[in-house]
Amino acid sequence: MPQQEREELSRRIERSFLDSSLYKNTSAVLIYVSSPIEVDTNGLIENCFRDGKRVLVPRCLTGGNVMEFCEIDSFDMLISGAFGISEPDSSVKAAAEIPDDSVCVTPGLAFDKSGHRLGFGKGFYDRFLADYKGIAAGLCYENGLCDCVFHEEHDIAVDMLFTEKDVYVFG
Numbered sequence: 001m002p003q004q005e006r007e008e009l010s011r012r013i014e015r016s017f018l019d020s021s022l023y024k025n026t027s028a029v030l031i032y033v034s035s036p037i038e039v040d041t042n043g044l045i046e047n048c049f050r051d052g053k054r055v056l057v058p059r060c061l062t063g064g065n066v067m068e069f070c071e072i073d074s075f076d077m078l079i080s081g082a083f084g085i086s087e088p089d090s091s092v093k094a095a096a097e098i099p100d101d102s103v104c105v106t107p108g109l110a111f112d113k114s115g116h117r118l119g120f121g122k123g124f125y126d127r128f129l130a131d132y133k134g135i136a137a138g139l140c141y142e143n144g145l146c147d148c149v150f151h152e153e154h155d156i157a158v159d160m161l162f163t164e165k166d167v168y169v170f171g
Helices: 005-018 042-050 125-129
Strands: 029-030 054-061 066-072 078-080 087-089 103-106 109-112 135-139 160-162 167-169
Touching: 005 042, 005 135, 005 160, 042 054, 054 087, 054 109, 054 125, 066 087, 066 125, 103 125
Parallel strands: 029 054, 029 103, 103 135, 135 160
Antiparallel strands: 054 066, 078 087, 160 167
């Protein structure tokens, strides 16, 4: 996808998410810091800072393919971490608790019409979402939406999906 198109579609997805009651009614957003092949989350994160939302981003832990979420208030708190993904540096403590009214913005390369996602195959988010009490929301370009993504019993679907054209609610 050309860079200019990616940026435009990402802004539309961002606006859809920011205009949603899901975002307006949450106190905390758990959100990945995007890579160049994902929907850009930098604008969302900046809006969360401006809107006074707690922003928690994942940090991958060695061994066991698990992650912890750490609260940040600036992009300056991030370094290049596991898999070249930006994550909180080691001086940032993990969040002691995650509010039940939080939203977890979950990455995916593609999503299906049931909320299952094609991730990077390490299971970090599936392990986290298994015990997560808030709402899981995906961000995806409409051309990344398909009828069926292969998934296994332990894979966790998102509750909502935001694209540049629509909002899908599952379950």
